[in-house]
Amino acid sequence: MKCKQDVFEKLKGKLIVSCQALPEEPLHSSPFMGKMAYAAMLGGAAGIRANSVEDIREIQETVQLPVIGIIKQVYEGSDVFITPTCKEIDMLYRQGVEIIALDATSRIRPDGTTISEIFPKIRESYKEQLFMADCSTYEEAVEAHRLGFDCVGTTLSGYTEYTKGRSLPDLELMKQLAQELPIPVIAEGGIWTPEELKSVFTAGVHTAVVGTAITRPMEITKRFIAAIS
Template sequence: MDPLIESMRGGLVVSCQAYPGEPMRDPRTMAQVAAAVVEGGAAAVRAQGLQDVREVVAAVDVPVIGLWKDGDDGVYITPTLEHALAVADAGAQIVALDGTRRPRPDGRTLAATVAELRERTDVLVMADCGSLEDALEAERAGVDILGTTLAGYSGERPRTPGPDYELVDEMVGACRLPVMVEGRVHSPAQAAEALARGAFAVCVGTAITHPTTITGWFAEAVAGAR
């Protein structure tokens, strides 16, 4: 296993992202958030957008998983080879891309994308999967690490309120590559449960780095108690 990935074993990865139009939607702000979560113990950081990746790479000394969201429907997480090459050029050590079996905008297969990315760069590749079938296909495509990121978003599985533990169990049992649990991990207990089920690492985003949503949780609880 690559030492970079090994360094994340049993660790917490934190996704530092803000949505367009939000007050924190600024690359320098995301870099500061990344530095803060590393100080808190994050083993790696996930960053979205080319300038965010550049700023975050410069701000932290842990692995940076970079991606580029283009669009908001279908295959939009680093959807093409050109997106992946740009993320690698921005400095990400690991490029995360859509790891589903859905058609990609540039017509390439996942395997072709990974192969050409490896020919032209030395980055590692993370596949954001939505099902066990995606994960098995991504393994065959030659990626380095699997994520449950798109469980409940690609149309193959229902969207669970928290992590899709059933998919976690399936992937850990059937896949040879490390499995990172990502998606709707909203509490430390859920993160610990993911690792107890055999996950290699766990990625948390909203519950740590999205104050608008976190505030909403508390505001709703307070309103309900009145």
């Protein structure tokens, strides 16, 4: 059983580092992600967000930090790919991650349902599990709270068809959610600098996730190259 207060208290006002690498990236391997998580811990991270059971297992063996677990899986006919079905949820549950994050947008899921239709069943099946809603809009986050998610993230703002072009990090959304929702709001998406990280905490969020700016050297290098091209 996971004590919600204990997990969220450990993360309050602290930084979560997302340790992920895509298949086409040089650091794509579980041992690398384990080392990345260890480096993040040494740097002061209070939690880790990670993708795939393999990477999470390696990370759990390397650091003693709360893990937000996801499984990215693409299914034909659906744009939802962050922990999109109950199969992925069950795999993460069995691995024992503190928080399972899943797409909580209004988009149709691979099984043809909406999050409003499927999450009550998920909540019933995994009563003690903590769930994070990856949202892209205010309305989605409010609905996620109504459905019983334990925390909401701004993860998908700017990444859905109907939020493309938004300036990131989405400070306006973060501030609105932090003011209006009684559950932890997790800032995520487009945080590139320490100054931006400070600004999202000023907006009132509970904790924040930084990924690419810390753990994806290929993408970091591309930004520097673009600046001189």
